[in-house]
Amino acid sequence: MVRIVVFDSGLGSLSIITAIQKICKSEIIYFADQKNFPYGKKSKKELELIIKKTLNLLEEKFSPDLIVMASNTPSLMVKTKNKKIIKVYPPLREAMNLSKTKNIALLGTKTVVASKSLSNYIKKFNFPKVNKIYKINSSLLVNLVESNKFITNKLISRKIIKKILNNILKNKIDVATLSSTHLSFLKPLLELEFPEVKFVDPSYIVAHKVLANIENNNSKKNTLKIFTSGNVKQFQNNLIKLGIKNKVNFLST
Template sequence: MNIKTDPIGFFDSGVGGLSVMREAVSIMPNENFIYFGDSKNAPYGTKKVSEVRDLTIDAVEFLLSKNVKAVVIACNTATSAAIEEIRSKYKQMSIIGIEPALKPAVKLNRKGQIIIMATPMTLREKKFKLLMDKYKNEADIVSLPCAGLVEFIEQGIVEGEDLEYYLKEKFKSYLDNDISSIVLGCTHYPFIKKALSNVIGEEIPLIDGGLGTAQELKRKLIESGLLNDSKEKGNIEICNSINDDKVIDFCYSLINFKI
């Protein structure tokens, strides 16, 4: 049986989910966290759905072996591919996923197009199409597949000329038009906000679902009576499928990285 001091498990295809976990740490600093990044198999966004589903189930089972009290699939691609099956398989466990934060972007009601950056798989999946259909009559929404962008971040490249060149090429068809906002539909992308603003302009809002997901996690823990009421600061443990100290050190640095 889960107890309040058990850790919360976070999972992503690599380092991206740390952008979500750091939000959870900021609003629940007394919780214990364990993070598993599958950098060995990153990126997920260009793989087959069945492969992503199998990798996600393996990751969740790893976290369950660590006696977690809740699991956050902090990966848009894995959420799209596997969350329904995982919730069905582990009915007694709180399983929280993430989806592109389109609702707050629409609510801004700014002039121009809302551009959703995401991996090719996220944009192909039924879950995303349903999200688009929900808001298609309320805003001009454009999806922008960003194959190759996750690899920059996995390699520790979160700023610089090469990254900005990639982004300029991606956005060259949109920069002459009004952009309402950019929805960061992959948990890796918040780490490149600075580079992105350099390309599209600092006045354009960049929206991600990290804080909303962390707040949903907290609500679920309160609802299930599992919120840690300790006054002591919690622990953070990071695991990665690439068993390399440099990768682990990079992960810890991202927790404190200024976005």
């Protein structure tokens, strides 16, 4: 059975895991590194140390066939040589192709939107100068997901979404990328608040990359084992609210 480790700093991995399980069978190890939540407020140096330590731990403990770095922040900001790693990036080309106004928004964490790494990533596409990309710090929206407020208090969540995005998304923007894996959970609320904007989720792009890398897969069913470096009981409760009843195990980093 193909073994895939998927990790980020919390609930974000689940959006990627759901997409993977819809298109292929595999054994998935999900590691929520909540001890280091949020990645989106860490410096580049801090992230490099965290990711190096995490990758070594995951390799030693699980010997995976693939490792999915299910977070845009380290995917953009931390260079890795491990060929097993699949990263998640802002789906800018897909978003620009969808856009009629050629004005798109990139919703990401505080660290990402302010980073040189993101600026360099955008330059690679060589978009015409008339195309505009508005970078939006969405760390407060990430917190709505990790705290489960997007489920337990939809009214407050909608107010926060409107406060952060209203002014910018009215600026001829017709497409926005969900460039934190946590934000995939907010897609229904975002579409409710901004029905004229298309929100592009990269989860299925990542899932198809996974599928392309496990051609000799003979797995017959999906299995999921869950680990956290944070509070096991609290994380278990949050997962139950999402309809996930798998046992949560502690994994020290």
